[in-house]
Amino acid sequence: MDLDFTEEQKQLTQSLRRMLGDKCGADVVRRMEGDEKGYPDDLWREVAEMGLPGLTISEQYGGLGLGALEQVIAFEELGRALAPVPLFVSSVLAAGLLERAGSEAQKGEWLPAIASGEAVLSIAWLEPGNSFSEKGVQMSAGATGDGYRLNGKKFMVQFAAAADRLIVLVRSGPNPTDIDLVMVDPKAKGITLKRHKTMVGDAQFEVAFDNVEVPAADRLGAAGEGWAHWHHVLRTGMIALAAWGIGCGEGAMTLGTDYAKEREQFGVPIGSFQAIAHPFADAATLLAGARMITLEAAWAKDTGRPHTRLATMAWLEACDASRTATKVSQNAFGGIGFTRDIDIQLYFRRARQHELSWGNPDALNEEVGTEVLSELA
Structure with missing residues (x-):
């Protein structure tokens, strides 16, 4: 490599x-x-x-x-x-x-x-009260003469108000993988957007569909293949998600370590105290490990090797590293680190939401573990 x-x-x-x-x-x-x-x-x-x-x-x-x-x-x-x-x-x-x-x-x-x-296109995947898995896609896509009629709700749809199209995961049959991908104009008749209040104040929306007509020509791929396509693209996309998390953690560490070198107590920088320095060392180690597996996943994809498991592992490690790095950096500021006036809280809040937005860590660990155990059997 x-x-x-x-x-x-x-x-x-x-x-x-x-x-x-x-x-x-x-x-x-x-x-x-x-x-x-x-x-x-x-x-x-x-x-x-x-x-x-x-x-x-x-x-x-x-x-x-x-x-x-x-x-x-x-x-x-x-x-x-x-x-x-x-x-x-x-x-x-x-x-x-x-x-x-x-x-x-x-x-x-x-x-x-x-x-x-x-x-700009966005993805309408998750539904209120449902899981991240294929079983969580329950929004109805009733068949019409030449397409679909959509009814239901999606939530946590990023940039929905600005999007030219939404790619919507819809249920087209009773089997777990009877899922299709359809492209929908968010300004179409029957669609209502409601802004979410999120921990970082970003543009996420609940999108309600009320008898929204979608022609068959706006389906991506063959009927019933939507989940397989989505699963592969999202898992591959976790390479980018992992990289974002690492960058977030590194940005927080820059703020935290700069402050620890400047702020003095008892006549010396607070970074000279083990209680401050050692957590920074732990966070730096986690970030370095996450970065290495992220680069390995990217290298595997670019060279045509299996990469989806590496990508998932990279995202899980990057979430852990980013959460730790932003927490350690915020703690270095003391109580003021939790106030809106200090920039470090921008990183802390985003690291946490990033971790919660694109998958259930327990389910992803289970998926990776199953693959590892099957290889060792």
Whole structure:
């Protein structure tokens, strides 16, 4: 496994860090809390001009056609800056589903628009009171003469008010995997959006469907194959999620360690005390381990090796590392670290929500454990 970054990859890191430092300070992150759209247009334009929405989209559809390692670089920097942009849902999940399951017409219409940043797509997956598994998809998709009629609710739908289309997971039959993927205009008749109040104030919505008509031409892939496509794309996407979490943890550590070196008690910096220094050492160790397995997962994907289990493991490790790093860094500030005036709480809240948004850790551990035990049997 060769994890030495090329000169181009190093330049991507430097360019991204510089741009985000200029365009995405803590003031921007704070301003987007409670914003209906959820991301600033000027930041999204900068992100698009750097080619990030099309980073891993095939060149034939207007993307850059780069690999998972470049994706890790990008998302680590986005996490470090807490950048409020719809890159994951649109360019990783939605584009991934279109490339994997979409028809040529669907790919030709939507992938170039996603790659340029002109279109934003999001995912409507989770339902109130239901699980992260395929059994949690219960929203009805009754058959009509030439399509579906949708009834039910989805929640935790990111950037729904700004999205050009939602890719919706719907139940089309009684078997656990009778799930289809359909593309729906969030402004269509019968759809109502209700903003959630989340711990980070981001743009998440409950989306209610009341007899929403969807033509069969807007289904992605064959009938009954939706969950298989979704499961693969989400698991692969956990490489990007892990990188974001690592960046978030590293950003928090920068704030925390800088403060520990500046703040003095008894005439010396508080970072000289073991009670402060040792937790930082533990957090740094966790971040380094999570980063290594994330890079390994990216390398495996780029070289055509099995990678979904590594990606899941990377996300689980990154969640643990990010949670620990943000907590340790916040604790270094003492009581003021929990106030809204101090930037470290921006990291702490986002690390926790990041961990809760894309999967049940217990279920994912069970999935990985089952695979490991089957190999050892």
